[in-house]
Amino acid sequence: MTIEILVPDLPESVADATVATWHKKPGDAVERDEVLVDIETDKVVLEVPAPESGVLEAVIEEEGATVLSKQLIAHLKPGVVAGEPTKDKPQEPSEETDESSGEESSDWLSPAARRLLAEYGLEAKDVKGTGVGGRITREDIDAHLAVLKSKPEETTKAADVDELSGADAPRSQKRVPMTRLRKRVAERLLEAKNSTAMLTTFNEVNMKPIMDLRHQYKDLFEKRHGIRLGFMSFYVKAVTEALKRYPEVNASIDGEDIVYHNFFDISIAVSTPRGLVTPVLKNCDLLSVAEIEKGIKDLAIRGRDGKLTVDELTGGNFTITNGGVFGSLMSTPIINPPQGAILGMHKIQDRPMAVNGNVEILPMMYLALSYDHRLIDGRESVGFLVTIKELLEDPTRLILDV
Numbered sequence: 001m002t003i004e005i006l007v008p009d010l011p012e013s014v015a016d017a018t019v020a021t022w023h024k025k026p027g028d029a030v031e032r033d034e035v036l037v038d039i040e041t042d043k044v045v046l047e048v049p050a051p052e053s054g055v056l057e058a059v060i061e062e063e064g065a066t067v068l069s070k071q072l073i074a075h076l077k078p079g080v081v082a083g084e085p086t087k088d089k090p091q092e093p094s095e096e097t098d099e100s101s102g103e104e105s106s107d108w109l110s111p112a113a114r115r116l117l118a119e120y121g122l123e124a125k126d127v128k129g130t131g132v133g134g135r136i137t138r139e140d141i142d143a144h145l146a147v148l149k150s151k152p153e154e155t156t157k158a159a160d161v162d163e164l165s166g167a168d169a170p171r172s173q174k175r176v177p178m179t180r181l182r183k184r185v186a187e188r189l190l191e192a193k194n195s196t197a198m199l200t201t202f203n204e205v206n207m208k209p210i211m212d213l214r215h216q217y218k219d220l221f222e223k224r225h226g227i228r229l230g231f232m233s234f235y236v237k238a239v240t241e242a243l244k245r246y247p248e249v250n251a252s253i254d255g256e257d258i259v260y261h262n263f264f265d266i267s268i269a270v271s272t273p274r275g276l277v278t279p280v281l282k283n284c285d286l287l288s289v290a291e292i293e294k295g296i297k298d299l300a301i302r303g304r305d306g307k308l309t310v311d312e313l314t315g316g317n318f319t320i321t322n323g324g325v326f327g328s329l330m331s332t333p334i335i336n337p338p339q340g341a342i343l344g345m346h347k348i349q350d351r352p353m354a355v356n357g358n359v360e361i362l363p364m365m366y367l368a369l370s371y372d373h374r375l376i377d378g379r380e381s382v383g384f385l386v387t388i389k390e391l392l393e394d395p396t397r398l399i400l401d402v
Helices: 095-101 111-119 138-150 156-161 180-195 208-225 232-245 289-304 378-393 396-400
Strands: 003-006 017-022 035-040 045-049 054-059 072-078 198-206 251-254 257-260 266-268 270-272 275-277 318-322 341-345 349-355 358-372
Touching: 035 072, 111 138, 180 275, 198 378, 208 289, 208 358, 208 378, 232 266, 232 289, 232 318, 232 341, 232 378, 232 396, 266 289, 270 289, 341 378, 358 378, 378 396
Parallel strands: 266 318, 318 341
Antiparallel strands: 003 072, 017 035, 035 045, 054 072, 198 358, 251 257, 270 275, 341 358, 349 358
16 A cells, blocks of 8 residues: 655645655655655745655656646655665665675666766765665765865876866856746746836935944843844834835735735845745734844744745735845845835945035945836835935934834
8 A cells, every 4th residue: 555645735826836856765764744855836845744654665756847736746655664674675785796796786776866976977886875775865976076076186087077176177067947936036027127117216324323222222132032133123114114104105006906005014035045035024013123023033034944835925015125135235126016116225334424514434325215106106205215214314213203
């Protein structure tokens, strides 16, 4: 008896998905609830766990395959203790077989291992397997290559494997398919450029008041709330207050209608290994500074680990993106449809500024507001940005609501 491993139910807005990574190979022992495979959609990565302990008998859909909801992707043989050999599992090659044949049977290798061995010109007998029953894994091959690269003078094979050793080594290039998330990001960026009348307005803000406030209270804040006091909570607070004063910026276009939102859900752009995602921090007008900091940190960690849900990635009335963490001094952010605007924060840098007829060195930051001119006029966009500037330069106004 075997158990069918199926693609989980995909979100309503997702038509299909891609098999991203198999964490187990055919013949590997698995424990109940151990993750077998990651299924990637254009929004989230879904983990498929083992329903029972046993052995992964066969993989139907390899990495990179396009699959649908409830599609069969593998067979699992239940009732086998992890690490315990089964009748259907290939017997581990004996030392006598290795000595007489000089190499392992190709049936003993997974397709991925065979491909890597062929790609780097290696033989299976040269690589020590650490997988179940002595199987060769991707990590084994990577470790073997690392040893060869560290000693390029020992063998000619090592010199062939190490593409960077020697000035005469041929140049190479690598072609990989675009991930679903990257495809979706590209589609949305083109959609924003082609379907909106996008315009960007700039301003600059003196960050010294907030930096002084943060320096004064950061230790007490962390001791009381268990979270570091950063700049993003001030940005979110200022944006939320500005959205209250300029409801057009908190609106969106739906066909020939303008939809005004009476809630304040703000998307926070987060860079992850898979690409850019914009999880939503909801009801920001009801959150304290500490709750905002904790919410942003939680979204960033789960975004990095691919744990965000579809619900956390949908919605949002306005987006904040902070390119300053990567050193960007100025940029023109692209709107996140169907939202009407996006605010770009940038690097805080000391610059000479004229203050009351004198030159002072102040920590300045550029603000960039990209907006859909079909929905937001210049008066609203400039007023919105100036409001954020004033609130950040005098954070007491956030408390007094003035």
